[in-house]
Amino acid sequence: MTILSDNLPGDKLQSEHGFAVHVQTSSTSVLFDTGQGAVFSANARSLGIDLESLDLLVLSHGHYDHTGNVAQVLAYNPGIHVHCHPAVLLSRYGVRHGKAFPIGIPDASRAALLSLPADQLHRSAQFHRLTEGVYFSGTIPRVTSFEDTGGNFFLDSTLFHQDTLHDDMALYIVHGDALTVVTGCCHSGIVNTVTHAMSCFPNVRLHTVLGGLHLLNASQERLERTIHALAQLNLTALVLCHCTGSAQGNAVKRALGDIVSLGHTGLQLDFTA
Ligand SMILES: [Fe+2]
Ligand SMILES: [Fe+2]
Structure with a gap:
């Protein structure tokens, strides 16, 4: 597993506000998210990741910082299969200085997805x-009382219809008797996400969680209850990426210790051993 786009730079690699992870199995080249801008493909080149032989593209959700290079990826890989929630294609807005600004999937990415043959867009x-x-x-049930989407998100520029980000998906990877969970922004909440992952694989132990946890706007109560829940999981590794928030990430690290590290572009994890 290799991080191609993240908010923190690796050695001689670039960073951006975005997220993309490449997962290579013994048979299949999988891309989870595409980052926001040019950093994604520049880093892939530097790391020797071949973006022209991808088999699958999975989109975590329809925000611009995860879907910025969809058109490029599809152009490189005409036979690729894409998996995403239907709501990835919606227009979406955040709020800056009291005004709406678009944060949804870029038009070029949406058009590229819709131009795929129907049997390649899942x-x-x-x-x-x-x-x-x-x-x-699939849809991650929102069962905790203390988690929310992590921001002020809307489906319309009049800021009337709240965006619940119900397209927020994660990737679950089973290696041996262990389970790794990869999140994009984790708008469903990390406790909801790991709870769902473990319910999908009741006989496999949770090993690693990697991705954005979107705790940067979390209340003190949410942060404390999240840390408490994560501490119960007996994780081998927790890799904080992208939109986790630096103060919040530090609080998680103080509480959970050496299992916690900061993700960055170029970080590679090998689960074959
Ligand atoms: Fe994000
Ligand atoms: Fe997001």
Whole structure:
């Protein structure tokens, strides 16, 4: 697993506000998200990741910082299969200085997805297997009382219809008897996400969580209850990426210790051993 786009730079690699992870299994080249801008492909080149032989593209949700290079990826890989929630295609807005600004999937990315042959675009809200050992979470039930989407998100520029980000998906990877969860922004909440992952694989132990946890706007109560829940999981590794928030990430690290590290572009994890 290799991080191609993240907010923190790796050695001789670039960073951006975005997220993309490449997962190579024994048979399949999978891309989870595409980052925001040019950093994604520049880093892939530097790291020797071949963006022209991808088999699957999975989109975590329809925000611009995860879907910025969809058109490029599809152009490189005309036969690629894309898995995403149907709501990835919606227009979406955030609020800056009291005004709406677009934060949804870029027009070029939406057009590229819609131009795919129908049998290559898998729009689904259901948990399903992608390839050997790799699974699409489907809709993540929101069961905790203390987690929310992590921001002021809307579906219209009049800021009337709240965006629940119900397209927020994660990638579940089973390696041996262990489970790794990869999140994009984790707008469903990390406790909801790991709870769902463990319910999908009741006989497999949770090993690693990697991705953005979107705790940067979290209340003190949410942060404390999240830390408490994560501490119960007996994780081997927790890799904080993208939109986790630096103060919040530090609080998680103080509480959970050495299992916690900061993700960055170029970080590679090998689960074959
Ligand atoms: Fe994000
Ligand atoms: Fe997001």
